[in-house]
Amino acid sequence: MNQTGLIEKIVEYFQNRSDVYLEAVARHLLISAAAVCVACAVGIPLGIFCAGNAKMRTLVTGLFSTLRIVPSLAVLLLCIPLIGTGLAPALVALSFLAIPPVLINTTQAFAGVPSSVLETAAGMGMGGARIFWKVKAPLSLPIVLTGIKTAVVEVIASATLAAYIGAGGLGNIIFTGLGLLRADLLLIGGISVALLSVLTDFFLNRLERRIVRYRDPNAKMKTEGRLGHMKKQLKKRWFGRMTAVALILGMTVLLSACGGDGGDGNVSGDDADVGSGAPVRIGSKDFTENLILAEIYALALEDKGGLAVDRTFSLASSSVHTALVSDEIDLYPEYTGTGLLSVLQLDLLTDPQEVYDTVKEAYEDRFDLIWLDYAQANDGQGIAVTKAVSDEYGVRTISDLQKQAANIRFASQGEFDEREDGIPALEAVYGPFAFKSSVVIDNALKYDMLLNGEADAAPAYTSEGQLVNPAFVLLEDDRQVWPPYNIAPVARASILETYPEIADILNAVNALIDTPTITSLNAEVDVDGKEYEEVAKAYYDSIKDSI
Amino acid sequence: MIAISFDGVVKRFPGAARNAVDRVSLEIEEGELITVLGASGSGKTTLLKMVNRLFEPNEGTICLFGENIMDKDPVKLRRGIGYVIQQIGLFPHMTVRENIATIPRILKWDRARIGVRVDELLSLVNLDPDEFRERYPAQLSGGQQQRVGLARALAADPAVMLMDEPFGAIDAINRSNLQDELLAIHGKHKRTYLFVTHDVAEAFKLGNRVLVMDGGRVKQFDTPQRIVDDPADDFVRELLASSGGRHGQSARVGN
Numbered sequence A: 001m002n003q004t005g006l007i008e009k010i011v012e013y014f015q016n017r018s019d020v021y022l023e024a025v026a027r028h029l030l031i032s033a034a035a036v037c038v039a040c041a042v043g044i045p046l047g048i049f050c051a052g053n054a055k056m057r058t059l060v061t062g063l064f065s066t067l068r069i070v071p072s073l074a075v076l077l078l079c080i081p082l083i084g085t086g087l088a089p090a091l092v093a094l095s096f097l098a099i100p101p102v103l104i105n106t107t108q109a110f111a112g113v114p115s116s117v118l119e120t121a122a123g124m125g126m127g128g129a130r131i132f133w134k135v136k137a138p139l140s141l142p143i144v145l146t147g148i149k150t151a152v153v154e155v156i157a158s159a160t161l162a163a164y165i166g167a168g169g170l171g172n173i174i175f176t177g178l179g180l181l182r183a184d185l186l187l188i189g190g191i192s193v194a195l196l197s198v199l200t201d202f203f204l205n206r207l208e209r210r211i212v213r214y215r216d217p218n219a220k221m222k223t224e225g226r227l228g229h230m231k232k233q234l235k236k237r238w239f240g241r242m243t244a245v246a247l248i249l250g251m252t253v254l255l256s257a258c259g260g261d262g263g264d265g266n267v268s269g270d271d272a273d274v275g276s277g278a279p280v281r282i283g284s285k286d287f288t289e290n291l292i293l294a295e296i297y298a299l300a301l302e303d304k305g306g307l308a309v310d311r312t313f314s315l316a317s318s319s320v321h322t323a324l325v326s327d328e329i330d331l332y333p334e335y336t337g338t339g340l341l342s343v344l345q346l347d348l349l350t351d352p353q354e355v356y357d358t359v360k361e362a363y364e365d366r367f368d369l370i371w372l373d374y375a376q377a378n379d380g381q382g383i384a385v386t387k388a389v390s391d392e393y394g395v396r397t398i399s400d401l402q403k404q405a406a407n408i409r410f411a412s413q414g415e416f417d418e419r420e421d422g423i424p425a426l427e428a429v430y431g432p433f434a435f436k437s438s439v440v441i442d443n444a445l446k447y448d449m450l451l452n453g454e455a456d457a458a459p460a461y462t463s464e465g466q467l468v469n470p471a472f473v474l475l476e477d478d479r480q481v482w483p484p485y486n487i488a489p490v491a492r493a494s495i496l497e498t499y500p501e502i503a504d505i506l507n508a509v510n511a512l513i514d515t516p517t518i519t520s521l522n523a524e525v526d527v528d529g530k531e532y533e534e535v536a537k538a539y540y541d542s543i544k545d546s547i
Numbered sequence B: 001m002i003a004i005s006f007d008g009v010v011k012r013f014p015g016a017a018r019n020a021v022d023r024v025s026l027e028i029e030e031g032e033l034i035t036v037l038g039a040s041g042s043g044k045t046t047l048l049k050m051v052n053r054l055f056e057p058n059e060g061t062i063c064l065f066g067e068n069i070m071d072k073d074p075v076k077l078r079r080g081i082g083y084v085i086q087q088i089g090l091f092p093h094m095t096v097r098e099n100i101a102t103i104p105r106i107l108k109w110d111r112a113r114i115g116v117r118v119d120e121l122l123s124l125v126n127l128d129p130d131e132f133r134e135r136y137p138a139q140l141s142g143g144q145q146q147r148v149g150l151a152r153a154l155a156a157d158p159a160v161m162l163m164d165e166p167f168g169a170i171d172a173i174n175r176s177n178l179q180d181e182l183l184a185i186h187g188k189h190k191r192t193y194l195f196v197t198h199d200v201a202e203a204f205k206l207g208n209r210v211l212v213m214d215g216g217r218v219k220q221f222d223t224p225q226r227i228v229d230d231p232a233d234d235f236v237r238e239l240l241a242s243s244g245g246r247h248g249q250s251a252r253v254g255n
Ligand SMILES: Nc1ncnc2c1ncn2[C@@H]1O[C@H](COP(=O)(O)OP(=O)(O)OP(=O)(O)O)[C@@H](O)[C@H]1O
Pocket: B013, B014, B016, B020, B038, B039, B040, B041, B042, B043, B044, B045, B046, B047, B198
């Protein structure tokens, strides 16, 4: 990936994805505008109130000045447990960010209207309402506007982070760029945010100059000192923004320097033009099972569909959905439970068909993404016990485990004991688990511990490779506490229209994949140490005639 | 006719040790120009602000043309009273024309009448209408600003004008001109003026009667000539002495 390559990629991006880009810009502006509107609706009335009340003024401005120190990312993350992810918490966080400059400036502006002006206004016979609208409001407007301007510039920069919690906008492009290690996307996203910021600043300045035409250059208004101060602050922010842009540029250069091998071996650029037309871009998450599945899908599409495939594997689990939405990939293997709980933030359901139907409908509605048929294979939450203990105490289900808890030594990575869908969820349905003992260990060591006889039970994922070992028994979740995590490809509707055969091929493949199958494939990589491509190829060769 | 009358008026601010205005009773005839003279803190401003109800007395009554001002709506009352203060208080976001037109607009005069009136008032205070009409206050000197302040207060031709050290912050030459113009305006229309100053020469030059105040009380209320000839007490005598006898040259003494 040299410099010309980068520029070509950027040009190509604008040629092919200008709709995605424009949508991101529009959404970015929309989120920012909404947040600033909320901030004005709260900050202006509150500021006016504070201006007339010295005690409130110290209290409220003090509070908000303190709030300002809290980084916006922290506010965003704090919002998640309260209102989930998506647009709403992003709006709340950004509004909180935008309120202080609006509020503080409004308070200062209204408190700063010269008392002599108010005295003559009252003395000549203007009533309270008239004084407010004809004198106080217009005189305060310039400083209030400066506050709004500060808020707008701040919000536009911070709205980038909104993508982090799924609200969309230009941040999507940046995060996708980070996930895919794509310098072109980082540049496009970063520069767009900086440009938006600078442009809005420019236009708001012009607007301000129009409104405040009486502020003659040789005028010595009392407000000038304060305005000068605000300008200095703005300059400081400018500096901060430029630093951010410089950082993004720096990262970009670093990434370009690392070039294509900046990622890992999984990003295999398959250049063999198998078919005609645009390639199908397949993505994957960054763990064994997902890599194997994605590779199997890729092989099937190349072989049965005669399609060219671009592999963009090993994306961070958190960015793969974003990559699909922003048209960087066309499809990837996903889990129904993840779609339900993590992406859509819906309430827990436990019936596999119901979960699938729910995510399928919601994805189509919201993202224009299609869930193909789901496989029997379920990579869900589970608990594994040693065969010895299972036989000795007759433990086959989680109900059995609960009854025999007093005889069982439990080992977990700690988080499972606290997590909402861990022990607390189990106890709510099965009753208390009073284990004989409970230790905390690193997740990678749990099977060793069970094999060494140091513990009897541990949390597991239902398709983990190690479970092929007959020394372990995966317990049945007989009262269905945990949601199903059935595997299915999620694809952009547009790619399915372009290549209708994709659906048939992948559905046929998926129909063959059940939990034991995927577990043993995982084992070949994680236990036997083979390469996932090799395992996927061998498996595909074994099934290709039955598709 | 009696334009303004005070009867046993007392004003005491919350927490203050003594009355800011203490049992003041006096009568002002229509068409008089009264100057109120006294040291800082003697209660001049307080006395003035009770007339347009920016302050309300704790005791006593104030009547304008025989009517108790407490019986009137304060906002309407103020529209009939001009008010000029030392800090001027022009609206910085309005042009000279808009400033002067404020009260006529509230009174719903038609545009043409307002336009004529604005120009007439600007000429009256010696400002060229064509030059100054569309300027903002920030584009005027202090003296020009106070001329506009005066024009704004005169806009609806109020029967009573209250002026609180209007020329206090203006240089000596300008102030002298303004004093002459004020006398001319007063002479033309014969409205009732109450003019606060702590400059003895100014008080004696402008006032047909001078109200000397000290510690909230009226020490003497008489024509400049009689105050000079027969000071009421040592305080008044000292006040006259402190001005270095310049009052002797002022306009109204010796007429
Ligand atoms: N709003 C107020 N609250 C409390 N006390 C006040 C208020 N206004 C004036 N006073 C007090 O009332 C007294 C008279 O004040 P006033 O402003 O009438 O004096 P003044 O004669 O106008 O003085 P100056 O020549 O300095 O303007 C002073 O002791 C002053 O401290």
